[in-house]
Amino acid sequence: MTIAPDALAELDAALPHGCLLTDPDLLASYSHDWARDPDAVLPAAVARPTRTEEVQAVLRWAGRHRVPVIPRGAGSGLSGGATAVRDSVVVSTERMRRIDVDPVTRIAVAQPGLLNAEVKAAAAEHGLWYPPDPSSFEMCTIGGNVATNAGGLCCVKYGVTTDYVLGLQVVLADGTAVRLGGPRLKDVAGLSLTKLFVGSEGTLGVVTEVTLRLIPAQPPSCTLVATFASVQAAADTVLAITRSLRPSMLEFMDRTTIGAVEDALKMGLDRTAEAMLIARSDAPGAIASEEISLMADACTASGASEVFTTDDPEEGEAFAAARRFAIPAVERLGSLLLEDVGVPLPKLPALVEGIASIARTRNVLIAVIAHAGDGNTHPLIVFDPADAAMAERARLAFGEIMDLAISLGGTITGEHGVGRLKKAWLPDQVGKDVMDVTARVKQALDPLGILNPGAIL
Amino acid sequence: MTIAPDALAELDAALPHGCLLTDPDLLASYSHDWARDPDAVLPAAVARPTRTEEVQAVLRWAGRHRVPVIPRGAGSGLSGGATAVRDSVVVSTERMRRIDVDPVTRIAVAQPGLLNAEVKAAAAEHGLWYPPDPSSFEMCTIGGNVATNAGGLCCVKYGVTTDYVLGLQVVLADGTAVRLGGPRLKDVAGLSLTKLFVGSEGTLGVVTEVTLRLIPAQPPSCTLVATFASVQAAADTVLAITRSLRPSMLEFMDRTTIGAVEDALKMGLDRTAEAMLIARSDAPGAIASEEISLMADACTASGASEVFTTDDPEEGEAFAAARRFAIPAVERLGSLLLEDVGVPLPKLPALVEGIASIARTRNVLIAVIAHAGDGNTHPLIVFDPADAAMAERARLAFGEIMDLAISLGGTITGEHGVGRLKKAWLPDQVGKDVMDVTARVKQALDPLGILNPGAIL
Numbered sequence: 008m009t010i011a012p013d014a015l016a017e018l019d020a021a022l023p024h025g026c027l028l029t030d031p032d033l034l035a036s037y038s039h040d041w042a043r044d045p046d047a048v049l050p051a052a053v054a055r056p057t058r059t060e061e062v063q064a065v066l067r068w069a070g071r072h073r074v075p076v077i078p079r080g081a082g083s084g085l086s087g088g089a090t091a092v093r094d095s096v097v098v099s100t101e102r103m104r105r106i107d108v109d110p111v112t113r114i115a116v117a118q119p120g121l122l123n124a125e126v127k128a129a130a131a132e133h134g135l136w137y138p139p140d141p142s143s144f145e146m147c148t149i150g151g152n153v154a155t156n157a158g159g160l161c162c163v164k165y166g167v168t169t170d171y172v173l174g175l176q177v178v179l180a181d182g183t184a185v186r187l188g189g190p191r192l193k194d195v196a197g198l199s200l201t202k203l204f205v206g207s208e209g210t211l212g213v214v215t216e217v218t219l220r221l222i223p224a225q226p227p228s229c230t231l232v233a234t235f236a237s238v239q240a241a242a243d244t245v246l247a248i249t250r251s252l253r254p255s256m257l258e259f260m261d262r263t264t265i266g267a268v269e270d271a272l273k274m275g276l277d278r279t280a281e282a283m284l285i286a287r288s289d290a291p292g293a294i295a296s297e298e299i300s301l302m303a304d305a306c307t308a309s310g311a312s313e314v315f316t317t318d319d320p321e322e323g324e325a326f327a328a329a330r331r332f333a334i335p336a337v338e339r340l341g342s343l344l345l346e347d348v349g350v351p352l353p354k355l356p357a358l359v360e361g362i363a364s365i366a367r368t369r370n371v372l373i374a375v376i377a378h379a380g381d382g383n384t385h386p387l388i389v390f391d392p393a394d395a396a397m398a399e400r401a402r403l404a405f406g407e408i409m410d411l412a413i414s415l416g417g418t419i420t421g422e423h424g425v426g427r428l429k430k431a432w433l434p435d436q437v438g439k440d441v442m443d444v445t446a447r448v449k450q451a452l453d454p455l456g457i458l459n460p461g462a463i464l
Numbered sequence: 465m466t467i468a469p470d471a472l473a474e475l476d477a478a479l480p481h482g483c484l485l486t487d488p489d490l491l492a493s494y495s496h497d498w499a500r501d502p503d504a505v506l507p508a509a510v511a512r513p514t515r516t517e518e519v520q521a522v523l524r525w526a527g528r529h530r531v532p533v534i535p536r537g538a539g540s541g542l543s544g545g546a547t548a549v550r551d552s553v554v555v556s557t558e559r560m561r562r563i564d565v566d567p568v569t570r571i572a573v574a575q576p577g578l579l580n581a582e583v584k585a586a587a588a589e590h591g592l593w594y595p596p597d598p599s600s601f602e603m604c605t606i607g608g609n610v611a612t613n614a615g616g617l618c619c620v621k622y623g624v625t626t627d628y629v630l631g632l633q634v635v636l637a638d639g640t641a642v643r644l645g646g647p648r649l650k651d652v653a654g655l656s657l658t659k660l661f662v663g664s665e666g667t668l669g670v671v672t673e674v675t676l677r678l679i680p681a682q683p684p685s686c687t688l689v690a691t692f693a694s695v696q697a698a699a700d701t702v703l704a705i706t707r708s709l710r711p712s713m714l715e716f717m718d719r720t721t722i723g724a725v726e727d728a729l730k731m732g733l734d735r736t737a738e739a740m741l742i743a744r745s746d747a748p749g750a751i752a753s754e755e756i757s758l759m760a761d762a763c764t765a766s767g768a769s770e771v772f773t774t775d776d777p778e779e780g781e782a783f784a785a786a787r788r789f790a791i792p793a794v795e796r797l798g799s800l801l802l803e804d805v806g807v808p809l810p811k812l813p814a815l816v817e818g819i820a821s822i823a824r825t826r827n828v829l830i831a832v833i834a835h836a837g838d839g840n841t842h843p844l845i846v847f848d849p850a851d852a853a854m855a856e857r858a859r860l861a862f863g864e865i866m867d868l869a870i871s872l873g874g875t876i877t878g879e880h881g882v883g884r885l886k887k888a889w890l891p892d893q894v895g896k897d898v899m900d901v902t903a904r905v906k907q908a909l910d911p912l913g914i915l916n917p918g919a920i921l
Contacts, residue, residue, distance in 0.1 A: 111703055112808045134708070156652045167650060169659065170627060185897045190808040192838040193624060193878035195613045195663050196886075196893050197920060198902050202626065202659035206652050223708050246568055251591065251680050291751040298748075351647040353568045381649040421650035429653075436653050440642045444909065445655050451908035452901065463654060 010051045010094050014072045018052065018096070021064045028053040037079065037097045042345070042428050044087035050077065053097045059176060059184050059215040065098055066213065066457075067182035075460045078209035080119065080151030083143045085345045086426025088155065088208045088462050098213055100150045108133050108221070114173060114190045115219045119150020123157075126219065135221040138165035141422070142331045153214050156206030158422030160327065161225075163380035164255045164289075167422065169205040174218035177204055177211075180453040190218055203448070208424050209459035211452045228255060228289040229299040230323025233306040233314040234265075234280035240309045241282035242356040245379045247305040248286065249352065252298055256287035257380030258330045261359070264374045264387075267336040268329050276329070280312060284379065285326050330376070337374045337387045342398075344388040344405045350417035352382045361411045362386050369404040371397065383421035406432065425463045433463065467508045467551050471529045475509065475553070478521045485510040494536065494554045499802070499885050501544035507534065510554045516633060516641050516672040522555055523670065523914075524639035532917045535666035537576065537608030540600045542802045543883025545612065545665045545919050555670055557607045565590050565678070571630060571647045572676045576607020580614075583676065592678040595622035598879070599788045610671050613663030615879030617784065618682075620837035621712045621746075624879065626662040631675035634661055634668075637910040647675055660905070665881050666916035668909045685712060685746040686756040687780030690763040690771040691722075691737035697766045698739035699813040702836045704762040705743065706809065709755055713744035714837030715787045718816070721831045721844075724793040725786050733786070737769060741836065742783050787833070794831045794844045799855075801845040801862045807874035809839045818868045819843050826861040828854065840878030863889065882920045890920065 019027045028034060029052045039047035051074070054065045069076045075095040082089055091097055103118035106126065110133035117126055123137075123144040130137045140159035141147055147157070153175070158167045174188035188194055188201035204211055235241040241259060248254060260268065260283045269276040276283070284306065288298035299316050306314045317323050337343065350358045359375055362384075366373040377384035386408050390401035409419040409432040419425070419432045434442050442464075449456075449464055476484045485491060486509045496504035508531070513519045526533045532552040539546055548554055560575035563583065567590035574583055580594075580601040587594045597616035598604055604614070610632070615624045631645035645651055645658035661668055692698040698716060705711060717725065717740045726733040733740070741763065745755035756773050763771045774780050794800065807815045816832055819841075823830040834841035843865055847858035866876040866889040876882070876889045891899050899921075906913075906921055 110707070111810045113706065114808075156656065158650050158652075162650065166623075166627065169656065170623065179897075179901070183897050185901060186895070187898065189873065189875075191806050191873075191875050191878070192809070193615050193619065193806050193835070193840045194875040195879055195881055196875045196877050197882060197890055197898065198668075198905060199613065199626065199659050199663045200898065200901060200905070202656050202662075203905075205659075206656045211655075223710060249570065249680075250567070253680060291747050292749075292754070294748045294751055349648050349650050351569045351571075352649070378650070383650045416646065416648075418646075418648050418651040418653045420653050421648070422652055424652055425654060433654055438643070440636075440640050441644065441654065441657065444636070444642060444657060447908040448655060448657075448660075448905060451904040 010072065010074055015052055018065065018068045021068060022054060022061055026055055026061060028055065037099060038091045040082045040084035040087065040089040042085050042087040042426065044090040044427055047090045048093050050091035050095045050097045053099055055099050055102045057102045059178060062098060062178045062213050062215050063182045063184055065096060066178050066180060069096060069457050070181055070455060073455060073457065075457055077459055078154065078213045080148035081146055083147040084151060084155065084426060085347065085423040086420065087428040088424050088426035090427050092461055100148060103215065110135060112190050113221045115221055117149050117217050117219060119148060119214050119217060121149050123147050123149055123152055130221045131224065134224050136224045137171065137219055137221055139168045139171060142334065149217055150214050153205050153217055154208050155424035158378065158383065160256045160258060160378060163257050163378060164253050169202055171220045172201060172205050172217060173220050175201055175204055175214055176216035178213045178215055180455060180458050188218065192220065208426065208462050210449060210463050211458065226289050226291050227320045228287045228323055229295040229316065229318045230326055231286040231299050231302050231314065231316045232326050233284045233311040234277045235282040235311050238282045238359045239356050241284050244284060244306050244309040245355065246352060247309065248302050249380055252301060254286045254302065254380060255289040256285065256327065258285040259377040259379035260330065260333060261375040263372060264333050264337060264376050267340060267374060268333055271336040271339065272329055272332060274329060277313060285330050287323065333376045334387065337389060340372065341389040342392045344390065344401050346386040346388065346405065346408050347420045347423040348408055348412035348417055349381065349383040349421035350412055350415045354415040354417065355379065355382055357415055358384060358412065358417065362408055365404050365407045365411065369400045371401050371404050373404065381421065427461050430463060467529065467531055472509055475522065475525045478525060479511060479518055483512055483518060485512065494556060495548045497539045497541035497544065497546040499542050499544040499883060501547040501884055504547045505550050507548035507552045507554045510556055512556050512559050514559045516635060519555060519635045519670050519672050520639045520641055522553060523635050523637060526553060526914050527638055527912060530912060530914065532914055534916055535611065535670045537605035538603055540604040541608060541612065541883060542804065542880040543877065544885040545881050545883035547884050549918055557605060560672065567592060569647050570678045572678055574606050574674050574676060576605060576671050576674060578606050580604050580606055580609055587678045588681065591681050593681045594628065594676055594678055596625045596628060599791065606674055607671050610662050610674055611665050612881040615835065615840065617713045617715060617835065620714050620835060621710050626659055628677045629658060629662050629674060630677050632658055632661055632671055633673035635670045635672055637912065637915050645675065649677065665883065665919050667906060667920050668915065683746050683748050684777045685744045685780055686752040686773065686775045687783055688743040688756050688759050688771065688773045689783050690741045690768040691734045692739040692768050695739045695816045696813050698741050701741060701763050701766040702812065703809060704766065705759050706837055709758060711743045711759065711837060712746040713742065713784065715742045716834040716836035717787060717790055718832040720829060721790050721794060721833050724797060724831060725790055728793040728796065729786055729789060731786060734770060742787050744780065790833045791844065794846065797829065798846040799849045801847065801858050803843040803845065803862065803865050804877045804880040805865055805869035805874055806838065806840040806878035807869055807872045811872040811874065812836065812839055814872055815841060815869060815874065819865055822861050822864045822868065826857045828858050828861050830861065838878065884918050887920060
């Protein structure tokens with residue numbers, strides 16, 4: 008259905024002046040996220056609330072007029088979770104940017120539009136740390152992190168977003184604002200609704216405030232970089248390390264990625280290596296260096312070609328930054344379809360081999376980076392959008408990689424979310440009965456189906 | 465409604481021989497858990513399945529005949545979560561005791577009837593560790609731990625049950641068995657249903673298999689014991705420690721508890737102290753001892769009367785065991801009403817003071833132990849059940865402690881669950897709108913209301 012002009016005027020009147028954008032030129036940048044969903048269209052309007060009450064006003068209006076609401080953070084999502092649909096209103100949290108850190112309770116109470124990096128910085132002012140660190144941490148919002156249950160590089164030791172969310176304020180489909188959980192480190196009063204809303208990708212409510220657990224500042228890290236002549240040798244090393252140690256980072260890059268990063272950053276990486284691992288220990292004091300030394304032994308035992316270790320935090324950060332730069336570096340080779348499949352750890356070599364096989368069969372370049380310690384890979388499928396046949400082959404490879412992950416007992420998405428781009432594969436992974444449970448929960452909380460319709464379900 | 469005898473015969477026929485108990489003498493021990501809910505009655509029968517399919521048969525039968533099903537682990541619950549109701553069938557998981565540990569994937573796949581201690585032991589055989597450690601870990605089941613999202617002593621550093629549950633098999637109200645999550649360290653495919661079922665106290669489904677994340681074995685710990693002339697001084701120390709360190713245990717006992725433990729164990733504890741803290745560091749190598757030394761400094765700075773530290777694991781374990789023995793020790797003084805309230809950390813002194821005030825007003829003895837680093841306290845209300853007036857005063861104190869916790873921004877239950885005993889206070893804590901969301905989720909997943917009716921809701 009089309010939104011009547013007087014309905015939009017009614018919404019505009021219900022919101023503070025300047026909150027609602029309807030100028031098509033302004034709307035264009037709100038139509039899709041980084042996934043560039045080909046089905047994206049201009050929304051009818053974009054609301055940019057600053058307060059929970061304004062989000063409530065939008066939802067109440069949307070319920071009355073049956074208008075789809077698309078919650079949106081920074082638009083850095085990679086699965087089309089923030090694709091605008093026809094005659095929808097995008098709720099952008101860009102102006103919801105307050106944060107309060109309580110160092111005694113060790114929590115931060117943040118509005119959703121704050122960047123992950125800003126949350127980290129606010130915590131650091133008090134000697135505290137908010138661990139989850141998606142590679143996009145300098146541009147993604149904490150609200151988006153909550154919506155996708157975002158992961159990152161240090162999650163192999165410190166866990167993902169949901170492990171740090173103590174409480175939420177959420178506006179439900181009918182405009183009711185509820186507080187779930189709160190500033191209590193342990194709280195089992197009632198169903199685990201806070202956890203249900205984390206990772207729900209805007210399909211159950213709009214998060215307007217997040218209460219985050221903070222921990223003492225991370226000690227300085229020691230870092231290891233090792234190169235391998237085969238992916239299997241690198242994967243063996245990952246299993247050997249995680250068997251007895253808890254690295255604070257354990258990342259993998261394949262030959263294509265190494266080359267792309269070296270092209271961009273000129274760091275002197277070994278372009279002939281088939282695989283590279285970057286590992287870190289943040290164990291306190293001298294133990295970090297001892298642990299890195301044990302990890303180096305594991306690399307050597309698996310036949311690493313080169314092993315470099317450093318206890319200089321800046322030098323170590325350069326390698327971590329190289330890893331974080333992998334996606335932009337590979338993006339210089341063409342447009343990307345960004346995968347996010349994960350498998351049980353021992354299946355990592357089979358996954359990486361299978362991806363190489365798909366790349367050969369489909370004749371597309373696929374670079375692989377991975378949060379190896381979590382079994383979570385990001386195959387980056389490179390294609391030229393001007394070459395329709397290649398774009399189609401890339402699209403097929405995208406699906407085949409998910410099929411492969413499912414066949415290995417894995418997941419179609421480790422940390423990016425299902426959004427719209429991966430929705431067709433979700434039933435294959437979780438099965439019809441779990442889809443039915445999902446639909447029942449969605450129906451119970453959003454009976455009109457106005458919250459981010461088309462995402463997940 | 466009453467269950468017709470031929471309906472019970474139908475259930476018996478649907479299950480393997482010996483699975484269903486109907487002899488009233490045998491049923492008696494299944495009528496209540498440790499909370500000794502005064503409303504407990506004999507169930508009509510107890511099913512003791514060994515396989516998921518048998519649980520499905522019970523649920524399908526229960527749905528057809530509208531019979532309440534009460535899931536039960538070891539019966540060590542403290543909130544009446546396993547109270548049998550009239551004409552119900554208890555599903556006891558006591559015979560579901562298989563476990564497989566996969567040390568490469570670092571997971572355990574366990575049936576729910578295994579004891580927490582047995583899960584720990586199975587992991588330890590492979591040099592791995594399952595951290596959550598309720599004080600009852602030698603007698604409580606992993607299924608019960610999942611149902612209540614159980615905590616414990618090391619959770620202050622390592623998190624609670626939900627942080628280790630990667631996957632579940634659950635039999636839903638209609639008898640469908642679903643697999644949620646799986647052996648993947650990161651997985652955001654679809655709604656966070658695994659997390660929703662953890663802590664749902666048997667109201668949404670019956671857990672028949674749990675996939676648990678394991679981590680490398682815990683290094684040996686150093687331990688600190690300190691006594692204080694005031695609760696405030698001990699609480700100040702807790703805040704000072706958690707501000708910059710991550711102890712692997714940070715426990716509190718008040719004067720009454722110290723005396724009761726000393727009566728029982730004759731360890732030479734200082735009976736004149738108003739408060740005692742037991743703290744641990746399991747940081748690797750020599751760092752544990754360095755951290756304990758910093759914690760000792762914090763105790764001294766807050767005016768501790770005595771501070772004792774040890775890097776002898778056995779000596780340290782004796783103090784941890786003393787803390788774990790606190791509940792049985794206090795139980796020697798009379799019957800107990802066991803509280804489980806939690807508050808934001810800075811409110812800990814106000815909570816402990818308020819509890820002392822309630823004890824005076826109601827003229828009952830209340831011993832306080834606490835997972836202090838989590839702000840989670842266990843006030844133990846001691847009463848003589850033969851003294852009706854005192855039992856009534858204890859009951860009033862039980863409710864007033866929850867009222868106090870709520871007034872301090874806290875929770876009525878940190879780790880034991882709402883069950884039936886705390887149900888009346890849940891709306892006061894979470895509010896009408898969250899109760900409504902809870903009811904909608906419950907209705908969506910158990911429309912006939914046959915799963916543990918009367919618990920939580």
